[in-house]
Amino acid sequence: MRPLxxxxxxxxxxxxQIKYLVNxxxxxxxxxxxxxxxxxxxxxxxxxxxxxxxxxxxxxSFELAGKRLSADVINISASTSxxxxxxxxxxxxxxxxxxxxxILVIRHSIAGTCEFLAEHLGDxxxxxxxxxxxEHPTQILTDLLTLKQTWDSMEDKVITIVGDIAHSRVARSHxxxxxKLGYKMRVVAxxxxxxxxIERYGCEVYHDFDAALPGSDAVYMLxxxxxxxxxxxxxxxxxxxxxxxxxxxxxxxxxGSDTLVLHPxxxxxxxxxxxxxxxxxxxxxLSQVEHGVAIRMAVLAALCGGNDAxxxxxxRNRRTKREMEEDAMKSKEGFWS
Amino acid sequence: MTDTVLxxxxxxxxxxxxxxxxxxxxxxxxxxxxxxxxxxxNAIQIQLEDAGNTVHRGNLDISFYRDDxxxxxxxxxxxxxELPFDVSGKExxxxxxxxxxxxxxxxxxxxxxxxxxxxxxKLAILVDRGGRQLPISANCVGLTHNAPxxxxxxxxxxxxxxxxxxxVK
Amino acid sequence: MSISLLIKGGRVIDxxxxxxxxxxxxxxxxxxxxxxxxxxxxxxxxxxTGKIVSPGLIDMHVHLREPGxxxxxxxxxxxxxxxxxxxxxxCCMPNTGPHIDHAGIARQxxxxxxxxxxxxxxxxxxxxxxxxxxELTEMRELSRAGCVAFSDDGMPIWxxxxxxxxxxxxxxxxxxIIQHAEEKQLTGDGCIxxxxxxxxxxxxxxxxxxxxxxxARDIMLTRRANARYHVAHISSFGGVxxxxxxxxxxxxxxxxxxxxxxxxxxxxxLGYNVDAKMSPPLRTEADRLAVIEGLRxxxxxxxxxxxxxxxDDDKRCGLSCAAFGIVGLETMLPVSLDLVRNDxxxxxxxxxxxxxxxxxxxxxxxxxxxxxxxADITLFDPEETWIVDRNKLVSKGKNTPWHGREMTGKxxxxxxxxxxVFNATASIAEEG
Numbered sequence: 001m002r003p004l005x006x007x008x009x010x011x012x013x014x015x016x017q018i019k020y021l022v023n024x025x026x027x028x029x030x031x032x033x034x035x036x037x038x039x040x041x042x043x044x045x046x047x048x049x050x051x052x053x054x055x056x057x058x059x060x061s062f063e064l065a066g067k068r069l070s071a072d073v074i075n076i077s078a079s080t081s082x083x084x085x086x087x088x089x090x091x092x093x094x095x096x097x098x099x100x101x102x103i104l105v106i107r108h109s110i111a112g113t114c115e116f117l118a119e120h121l122g123d124x125x126x127x128x129x130x131x132x133x134x135e136h137p138t139q140i141l142t143d144l145l146t147l148k149q150t151w152d153s154m155e156d157k158v159i160t161i162v163g164d165i166a167h168s169r170v171a172r173s174h175x176x177x178x179x180k181l182g183y184k185m186r187v188v189a190x191x192x193x194x195x196x197x198i199e200r201y202g203c204e205v206y207h208d209f210d211a212a213l214p215g216s217d218a219v220y221m222l223x224x225x226x227x228x229x230x231x232x233x234x235x236x237x238x239x240x241x242x243x244x245x246x247x248x249x250x251x252x253x254x255x256g257s258d259t260l261v262l263h264p265x266x267x268x269x270x271x272x273x274x275x276x277x278x279x280x281x282x283x284x285x286l287s288q289v290e291h292g293v294a295i296r297m298a299v300l301a302a303l304c305g306g307n308d309a310x311x312x313x314x315x316r317n318r319r320t321k322r323e324m325e326e327d328a329m330k331s332k333e334g335f336w337s
Numbered sequence: 338m339t340d341t342v343l344x345x346x347x348x349x350x351x352x353x354x355x356x357x358x359x360x361x362x363x364x365x366x367x368x369x370x371x372x373x374x375x376x377x378x379n380a381i382q383i384q385l386e387d388a389g390n391t392v393h394r395g396n397l398d399i400s401f402y403r404d405d406x407x408x409x410x411x412x413x414x415x416x417x418x419e420l421p422f423d424v425s426g427k428e429x430x431x432x433x434x435x436x437x438x439x440x441x442x443x444x445x446x447x448x449x450x451x452x453x454x455x456x457x458x459k460l461a462i463l464v465d466r467g468g469r470q471l472p473i474s475a476n477c478v479g480l481t482h483n484a485p486x487x488x489x490x491x492x493x494x495x496x497x498x499x500x501x502x503x504x505v506k
Numbered sequence: 507m508s509i510s511l512l513i514k515g516g517r518v519i520d521x522x523x524x525x526x527x528x529x530x531x532x533x534x535x536x537x538x539x540x541x542x543x544x545x546x547x548x549x550x551x552x553x554x555t556g557k558i559v560s561p562g563l564i565d566m567h568v569h570l571r572e573p574g575x576x577x578x579x580x581x582x583x584x585x586x587x588x589x590x591x592x593x594x595x596x597c598c599m600p601n602t603g604p605h606i607d608h609a610g611i612a613r614q615x616x617x618x619x620x621x622x623x624x625x626x627x628x629x630x631x632x633x634x635x636x637x638x639x640x641e642l643t644e645m646r647e648l649s650r651a652g653c654v655a656f657s658d659d660g661m662p663i664w665x666x667x668x669x670x671x672x673x674x675x676x677x678x679x680x681x682x683i684i685q686h687a688e689e690k691q692l693t694g695d696g697c698i699x700x701x702x703x704x705x706x707x708x709x710x711x712x713x714x715x716x717x718x719x720x721x722a723r724d725i726m727l728t729r730r731a732n733a734r735y736h737v738a739h740i741s742s743f744g745g746v747x748x749x750x751x752x753x754x755x756x757x758x759x760x761x762x763x764x765x766x767x768x769x770x771x772x773x774x775x776l777g778y779n780v781d782a783k784m785s786p787p788l789r790t791e792a793d794r795l796a797v798i799e800g801l802r803x804x805x806x807x808x809x810x811x812x813x814x815x816x817x818d819d820d821k822r823c824g825l826s827c828a829a830f831g832i833v834g835l836e837t838m839l840p841v842s843l844d845l846v847r848n849d850x851x852x853x854x855x856x857x858x859x860x861x862x863x864x865x866x867x868x869x870x871x872x873x874x875x876x877x878x879x880x881a882d883i884t885l886f887d888p889e890e891t892w893i894v895d896r897n898k899l900v901s902k903g904k905n906t907p908w909h910g911r912e913m914t915g916k917x918x919x920x921x922x923x924x925x926x927v928f929n930a931t932a933s934i935a936e937e938g
Contacts, residue, residue: 001413020413027398027417036451041401069401090822110824111708112778120822132826134708172708196711197702298411301401305411 004302006126008114009135010176018141018180024298025145025291031068032293041301042071046101050092051129052078052108057265057289058129058138062105065296071304074101093117097124103303105129125303133195136169138296139264140177145291146284147218150260159262160186160212160255162245163222163272164229166195170222170264175201188212188245192234209245210254218260221247221272238271248274252282260284343482343490344464344500352479353377356461357384359477364391366429366455370445371398371416373434373492377463381432395420397431402444418448425453434492435500436462436478439471464500466490509534509548511924516554516885520561520875521858522865531559533881536924541875554885557918558853561861561873562594562882565838567659567684567738567762567810569831570596570627572618573611574603579815579902581615584835585624587813587901589928591835592884592917594625595865595872596813600632601660607632607643609651616652624927626872626882628654633672633683637661642672645681654868657684659738662720664690670727677733682760682867684736685724687745688785692716697826699772699787707778709826714793717786718744725752728759736867737761739812741786743796750805760867761800762808765834765841766907768797774907780821780828782907784814802850807863809856811838815903833903840915841908843888853888881924890916 001016010018031039047066051059059075066073076096087095089108096104103125106114111132118126130136144154151157159178165171165187178185178201185203187194199205206212213219226238235241252259261273261283269275278285344352360367365385369378375396382392400415431445446458462475466484480500484490489503511533518541519526530544565588571579579587588596598615600606606615612629619627631653635641637660645656656676663669663685676683693712698704700711721737725748728735740746740761752759766784771791774782782788800806814831821828842860845851851859865873872882891914896904920928 024411024415027400027415030417030419031401031451034452036453038451039401040447041406088819088823089827108824110826112825115778116822116824132708169708172706195705196700196713197705200702200705301406301411305406 006114006118007137007299007303008118008126008128010137010140010173010180011135013137013180015180018144018177021141021295021298021302022144022148024302025141025295026148028294028297029291031297032290037068038070039068040070042066042069042304045071045103045304046099047071047073047103047105047300048096048099048101049073049075049105049129050096050107051076052089052106053130055107055130057292058107061289061292062129062296064293065300068293069297069300071102071300089113090117090120093121097121103127103300106131108132127299127303130169132169133167133172134169135173135176136264137173138292138299139170140173141299142288142292142295143174143220143262144177144181145295146262146287147260149287150284151217154181154183157183157217158186158215159183159218159220160188160216161220161222162188162209162212162247163224164193164234165189165198165222166193167225168222174220175203178203186212186216190235190244193229209251213251213255216255216259218262219247219252219255220262221267223264223266224268224272226268226271242271246270246272246274247277249276252277252280257282262288265289341502342499343502344480346497346499348480349463349498349500352463353380354384356463356477356479357381357388360430360461361385361388361390364393366393366395366422366424366427368395368397368420368429368431368445368449370431370433370441371396372414373494374432376494377434377492378432381461393422395422397445397448399441399444399448402448404440404444420452423453424449424455426456428457428459429455430459430461432461434463435490436460436465436473436475437468437490439469439473442473443471463492464490509539509546510550511881512544512548512551513554513559513883513885514544514551516557516559518559518875519854519857521854522561522862522874523876525875526854531875531883533921533924536881537878538875538881540877552885552919556889557885557887559875560857560884560886561875562884562920562922563592563839563860564864564870564873565593565596565811565813565835565860566808566864566868567764568596568598568813568835569601569660569815570598570615571815572602573614577902578817578820581618581627582622582624583900583902584813584815585619585622585627587833587835587899588625589920589922590900590917591837592839592886592920592928593835594882594884594920594922594927595628595870596625596835597628597630597654597868599630599657599659601637601658605632605637606630606648606653607635607637609644609647612648612651612653623922625922628652628868628870630654630659630684631656633658633663633676634668639663639665639668642668642675645676646679649679649681654870655682655684655736657686657738659684659686662686662688662690664720666723666727669724670731673724673727673731673733673735677731680734682734682736684738685720686738686785687717687720687724688712689716689720692719697783697787697828698775699789701772701790703772703775707775707825712785712787714742714744714789717742718748721745721748725749725757725759728752728757729755732758734758735760739764739767739786739810740797740800740806741767741789741793743793746796746800746805750800750803753805760808761806762810762864763797763801763806764810764812765838766832768794768801769841769844770794770907775825778825779907780825781832781905781909783825783828783830784812784832785830798845798850801845801859807859808867809838809842809859810864811835813901813903814905815901816905817902818904821905832905832907833899833901835901836899837894837906837908837913839884839886839917840913843915846888847914881921883919883921884917885919885921886915886917888915890914892916
């Protein structure tokens with residue numbers, strides 16, 4: 001298996017690596033459940049969580065993951081960082097890299113931030129904790145670990161993802177993972193919330209939520225950024241959005257009693273998801289949170305292991321479209337076989 | 338490269354019986370170390386249960402407790418540790434197939450302590466091949482063989498069990 | 507007969523005079539003295555065997571950054587880059603600081619370029635004061651100061667009412683309006699073409715309708731005003747089609763294409779390549795082919811670079827934040843020569859799009875090899891190959907998408923007014 005130097009996105013992983021990280025995450029679940037939640041795996045490693053966007057849960061998840069593996073973890077958020085003083089992103093990155101951390105975990109509102117920094121930051125491994133509307137790989141690995149608890153294989157499963165697909169890095173990362181692992185994605189949204197040419201990911205596109213429900217093995221609800229949406233005319237009102245695209249009990253029943261409900265959090269109860277659905281037995285939202293810590297432990301351990309690890313994508317910035325598509329088409333085997 | 342069978346199946350069977358006899362007691366907490374130690378622990382468990390002892394089994398995967406993660410990276414075959422009993426106040430038998438440097442045992446003890454505080458930890462080893470790098474010795478040893486440093490000693494469980502010595506460059 | 511400079515044995519191509527033959531060209535007192543078989547004594551001679559001798563190239567769309575952003579480019583560095591690319595006349599856009607929206611700045615630029623003395627620099631005046639799209643500039647005054655056309659380039663003249671007035675007023679005096687056609691209400695904070703690439707990269711796109719809708723609006727206004735309207739850097743299938751239809755209708759609508767828009771597509775941006783970010787953005791293969799077809803059938807009369815030098819500080823900040831624009835002066839000719847190699851254009855037609863065609867649109871006394879015209883001449887080898895190295899570009903701007911790629915076609919000499927202002931051999935010797 002190709003060793004990992006960075007984790008920019010699902011795009012850069014082959015199915016074997018995805019399987020490996022999910023399985024590694026599985027073996028960390030136990031550590032998080034016992035009374036002494038600590039292993040010495042990353043003793044002496046330094047991890048900096050550099051968050052330019054607010055995110056309580058992802059940052060906490062990465063912080064716990066690092067600390068439970070005995071790494072020294074520093075958190076920097078945009079509000080306390082030098083960016084407020086006009087320092088450029090690159091200078092902030094190079095300054096932190098000069099302090100010799102092993103891993104920089106980065107969240108930024110600009111797509112491609114991790115690839116951009118990696119070009120200039122030498123040895124430091126970079127983990128993408130979400131970049132603009134581009135990728136959010138640890139969320140997708142988390143979801144796969146969660147689904148693994150219920151499903152034997154991802155092969156031919158149908159995940160229906162609903163909401164602001166246009167601005168969703170979770171949706172994009174899932175669409176890429178689906179091709180690699182052989183599951184199917186349905187995307188559901190009004191056209192105002194869909195990016196151009198979305199069908200080229202090989203997904204089914206629906207504007208009618210009710211039509212997409214039958215046959216859905218999981219329904220994945222995305223968070224609605226409510227203020228932004230009405231201001232730019234993407235939706236007329238929260239009320240109408242909930243009526244058209246909210247997951248309520250009737251819709252869950254239409255999908256099926258075994259249908260799993262996922263949400264990357266934080267949830268807007270009463271907007272994209274009704275409270276009784278959020279709290280139902282079908283909901284795996286809290287499992288996702290729990291597994292998120294285990295997956296992030298796995299990612300950090302995988303990046304720290306093996307000094308002779310080759311860079312996974314040394315010249316990502318010059319990859320051609322064909323290479324990207326070939327990657328996407330690689331090996332569609334079910335990954336728990 | 339030369340492969341030598343150090344101990345054949347008969348020698349191993351005898352050793353496992355001797356080990357079970359030495360470990361025997363009323364309540365036994367037996368923890369195998371993935372993956373060879375877990376197999377040895379299974380074999381000893383059968384002997385002990387046949388003799389009427391009560392055995393509590395657990396397994397440890399010490400991948401996350403190794404001191405050489407930097408050079409080798411996480412093991413792709415890593416499995417979750419399973420300790421379905423509370424180790425606090427118990428006498429716990431750690432079981433492994435081959436004892437060499439002692440680093441695996443140290444890592445296993447570290448992990449065990451993260452589950453609780455056993456009253457004591459004892460070590461049962463199928464083969465002690467010498468070459469210790471840490472002050473660790475087993476309480477119960479099935480077989481002994483001083484292997485040269487340029488050799489690996491392995492428990493082979495494919496087919497009939499035996500112990501193999503292989504010279505490496 | 508005794509003359510000052512003889513260019514001997516080259517393939518002389520002068521589209522304006524329908525000349526394309528292997529012969530001599532000679533120069534006296536900074537002017538073209540003759541074309542044919544020279545029989546006499548020359549003070550100096552350039553052997554042009556195997557080379558093409560063309561009128562000095564004209565680039566009617568350049569950002570020189572002086573005054574105001576001299577760390578990105580200035581008139582001297584821009585002039586050096588231009589002549590290295592075979593360009594002897596260029597038109598600079600008014601988005602400087604201060605803008606070219608009053609005569610003083612236009613005169614200052616012309617005076618400075620005369621001091622530098624390498625390349626003719628002709629300013630394009632602003633259409634609106636401050637480029638803010640509200641009040642018209644004093645176009646007559648700017649024209650007297652040397653402005654050859656009017657544009658708010660960088661910004662569109664977005665307000666339809668202002669655009670109508672601008673077209674009506676400018677055409678009263680036969681001035682041409684050059685439009686950066688972009689409906690900002692549609693393109694918003696987009697940074698690349700909207701489509702499959704922008705979706706994969708997760709960045710906001712600029713829909714092609716942003717360009718098309720403004721061209722459509724402008725053509726209607728041009729029809730009403732009977733104005734002269736020129737679409738800058740056309741990049742879309744729809745845009746080319748509308749300009750073609752307008753020309754067929756007899757409207758005074760013209761357009762130009764930048765080399766990157768007929769050589770590259772949006773695929774260049776994959777991997778967040780900031781040096782492939784410009785406005786209008788690189789578009790799809792269908793758009794690229796439409797631009798090539800427009801060049802072939804004559805809808806697009808001019809090739810111009812939209813040379814937009816930026817400092818690394820403005821580019822090294824991630825795709826969404828990076829400045830729009832790429833440099834182009836030094837790569838215009840070799841990239842465009844692909845149109846000849848791919849049988850889109852004859853060599854003469856290609857040279858016309860970089861010489862007499864822009865000269866005709868802008869009423870310039872340039873772009874030909876007519877006897878007694880100024881000896882602005884470009885001498886290039888269409889077969890010589892070289893590798894683009896961003897660090898060796900003459901321009902201060904290093905933002906080129908062609909870094910590391912092989913170019914076929916190299917400028918050997920550039921002459922302005924009979925003087926050698928660029929000599930490839932000498933510049934190599936200097937480097938050594």
